[in-house]
Amino acid sequence: MNKTILSIKNLHKSFDKEIFRGFNLEIQDGEFVCIMGRSGCGKSLLLRLISSLEKLDKGKILFEDKEISEPSLEIGLLFQEYNLLPWLSVYQNITFGIGKLNFLQKEIDIKVNKLLKEFKIIEYKDSFPAQISGGTKQRVALARTLIMDPKLILLDEPFSALDYYTKQDIYKVITDIHKKYNKTILMVTHDPHEAKKLGNRVVEISTFDN
Numbered sequence: 001m002n003k004t005i006l007s008i009k010n011l012h013k014s015f016d017k018e019i020f021r022g023f024n025l026e027i028q029d030g031e032f033v034c035i036m037g038r039s040g041c042g043k044s045l046l047l048r049l050i051s052s053l054e055k056l057d058k059g060k061i062l063f064e065d066k067e068i069s070e071p072s073l074e075i076g077l078l079f080q081e082y083n084l085l086p087w088l089s090v091y092q093n094i095t096f097g098i099g100k101l102n103f104l105q106k107e108i109d110i111k112v113n114k115l116l117k118e119f120k121i122i123e124y125k126d127s128f129p130a131q132i133s134g135g136t137k138q139r140v141a142l143a144r145t146l147i148m149d150p151k152l153i154l155l156d157e158p159f160s161a162l163d164y165y166t167k168q169d170i171y172k173v174i175t176d177i178h179k180k181y182n183k184t185i186l187m188v189t190h191d192p193h194e195a196k197k198l199g200n201r202v203v204e205i206s207t208f209d210n
Helices: 043-050 090-095 105-118 134-146 164-181 192-198
Strands: 004-014 018-028 032-036 058-063 075-078 152-156 184-188 201-204
Touching: 004 043, 004 184, 018 043, 018 184, 032 043, 032 192, 043 058, 043 075, 043 152, 043 184, 075 134, 090 105, 090 134, 105 134, 134 164, 164 184, 164 192, 192 201
Parallel strands: 032 184, 032 201, 075 152, 152 184
Antiparallel strands: 004 018, 004 058
């Protein structure tokens, strides 16, 4: 039986209204969990809390039994937007930030070229974001997340801006990441068919009157 990699205990968070009130969730190592719920229920906020981009008001979020207090390289977050830097090439966008891990340049080249080939974007290695399609940008953003080798990958509606055919291609990329690299994935989606297709488990967050 897989161990618990992420544990959310008695989470409370408010802004102008209360969003989470005593929310609890456990994610097992290697799971692919899809988060669903109406707009405004806190789906994207939950990912930001897990990645320490927002601070909780009360409760605990534990990653591998340790309380999360700051952003970690073990947790990768892919936003709804691609967030690629327009003045950097595809290669440079993927390697942006990897210097923190103290890899030799040769090791970085090997890692990047492997991902470029697996994601079928090797021909765009020297291209800039303005020169590539939305689907290719999403693959680059995924590669940038994966090159840091996080244990937990958080995906915030990664397919919302893609057309139907591009979505099918990226579905396969995400599924391959989950299976091949045995990554734990927590993904926000509005699409029940998407959740059923990709996830092992679906968690629905409901709203309540304040």
